[in-house]
Amino acid sequence: MTYSKSTLWHPFTQHGIAPDSIAIDHAKGAYLYDKDGKRIIDAISSWWVITHGHCNPTIVEAVQKQAAKLDQLIFAGFTHDPAEKLAEKIIHHTGGFYDHVFYSDSGSTAVEVALKMALGYWENKGKSRRKIIALEHGYHGDTFGAMSTGARSVYNRAYEPFLFEVEHIPVPFEGEESKSFEALERILKNNVDDVACFIFEPLLQGAGGMHLYSAEALKTLCDMCKKHDVFLIADEIMTGFGRTGTFLACDQAGINPDIMCLSKGLTGGFLPMSATICTSDIYQAFYSTDKSKMFFHSSSFTANPISCAAAVASLEVWENEDVQGRIDAIAKLHKNALKSLGARPDVENTRLLGTMMAFDIIAEEGGYLSSIQPYLYDFFLSRNILLRPLGNTVYILPPYCVSEKDLEEIYDTLHLALDSLRDERQQCAV
Numbered sequence: 001m002t003y004s005k006s007t008l009w010h011p012f013t014q015h016g017i018a019p020d021s022i023a024i025d026h027a028k029g030a031y032l033y034d035k036d037g038k039r040i041i042d043a044i045s046s047w048w049v050i051t052h053g054h055c056n057p058t059i060v061e062a063v064q065k066q067a068a069k070l071d072q073l074i075f076a077g078f079t080h081d082p083a084e085k086l087a088e089k090i091i092h093h094t095g096g097f098y099d100h101v102f103y104s105d106s107g108s109t110a111v112e113v114a115l116k117m118a119l120g121y122w123e124n125k126g127k128s129r130r131k132i133i134a135l136e137h138g139y140h141g142d143t144f145g146a147m148s149t150g151a152r153s154v155y156n157r158a159y160e161p162f163l164f165e166v167e168h169i170p171v172p173f174e175g176e177e178s179k180s181f182e183a184l185e186r187i188l189k190n191n192v193d194d195v196a197c198f199i200f201e202p203l204l205q206g207a208g209g210m211h212l213y214s215a216e217a218l219k220t221l222c223d224m225c226k227k228h229d230v231f232l233i234a235d236e237i238m239t240g241f242g243r244t245g246t247f248l249a250c251d252q253a254g255i256n257p258d259i260m261c262l263s264k265g266l267t268g269g270f271l272p273m274s275a276t277i278c279t280s281d282i283y284q285a286f287y288s289t290d291k292s293k294m295f296f297h298s299s300s301f302t303a304n305p306i307s308c309a310a311a312v313a314s315l316e317v318w319e320n321e322d323v324q325g326r327i328d329a330i331a332k333l334h335k336n337a338l339k340s341l342g343a344r345p346d347v348e349n350t351r352l353l354g355t356m357m358a359f360d361i362i363a364e365e366g367g368y369l370s371s372i373q374p375y376l377y378d379f380f381l382s383r384n385i386l387l388r389p390l391g392n393t394v395y396i397l398p399p400y401c402v403s404e405k406d407l408e409e410i411y412d413t414l415h416l417a418l419d420s421l422r423d424e425r426q427q428c429a430v
């Protein structure tokens with residue numbers, strides 16, 4: 001290994017083997033452009049955040065206007081129009097069930113806020129419920145609370161001794177639902193009056209490997225929790241804003257969690273921002289004349305006006321354009337593509353939910369560190385497509401503006417990549 005120094009320390013990057021990072025100059029719609037004008041299809045929405053497309057003109061205009069008017073403002077004791085307007089829109093778009101919106105700046109912090117709301121609720125009520133239930137294979141972010149609720153894996157092995165205890169139950173995968181229900185029932189029964197909340201990624205577990213489980217199973221888990229007054233925390237950070245085919249994944253399960261975390265697609269992926277939304281029951285547990293009962297949390301950039309303006313504009317795109325039509329069209333094309341991909345002998349576990357399609361490549365060594373991953377990543381990039389498999393799981397998660405032609409190109413390239421991988425393996429076997 002030759003030591004090559006990079007001033008920038010990139011996320012999820014092993015600099016000892018990573019090639020130089022690709023410098024992007026500008027982006028538009030579903031495309032990234034490098035300095036030489038080379039065009040790359042962003043088939044994973046720049047890590048799942050871009051919804052309508054890069055540099056959406058409605059959002060660009062709103063951000064430019066807001067930037068010239070009010071840049072940043074302390075949000076304790078002060079408020080501003082973009083924050084107020086956004087809160088109204090969030091409550092409207094999430095079905096009118098929620099009463100309060102708490103802003104922060106990333107998905108991880110939205111999760112920390114949600115956990116602190118649930119645990120703080122029980123403290124303020126003098127009941128001190130302290131157990132948190134989460135799903136196996138989950139991912140809720142990289143801060144310590146979020147890591148604690150997520151799966152224990154190579155991602156966080158070094159920090160495991162510092163993570164707090166969380167009860168992880170099996171995911172109710174198809175055919176294994178009863179295992180999950182029984183585990184939850186056992187925990188609820190053995191810890192009566194001690195479980196504070198159940199946190200989950202609804203229907204689709206992203207970073208854990210694009211795993212799906214059914215809306216019915218989720219509804220059952222939630223009903224069981226509600227019988228024991230356990231708060232439901234939906235982490236809709238990746239699933240929200242149309243990703244799974246409906247505005248929220250929870251809509252498909254017919255559930256109304258007490259607390260919901262929103263981020264990634266909140267601003268259309270334009271600027272960092274998150275919101276933790278909750279019912280008045282939660283809010284009222286902190287509402288008092290006693291200062292020590294207030295919610296002790298803030299980030300410096302809470303409710304940044306420019307981020308709020310971007311989010312308002314993104315929701316206006318939802319209101320004024322046929323976003324749902326675009327999502328449905330992608331889902332239909334994905335479904336077709338999966339037929340031929342699923343028929344291949346080297347592919348298994350095809351899955352589809354809204355704009356997300358995924359499959360596993362049958363491999364001897366699976367998992368996040370699978371050697372198939374870098375091979376495929378390079379293969380796609382050499383054909384000007386950004387796809388970033390999770391180990392031997394390949395998934396597509398495009399911006400909603402992606403064209404049919406681009407999707408067809410991506411699907412064709414998937415077949416080419418699989419053929420190439422097969423030929424490579426045969427050569428190795430000789």
Ligand SMILES: *Cc1c(COP(=O)(O)O)cnc(C)c1O
Nearest residue numbers: 106107108139140141206237238
């Ligand atoms: C990305 C993600 C997070 C963390 O969001 P950050 O903005 O990266 O902190 C949390 N939960 C889920 C489900 C995510 O996909």
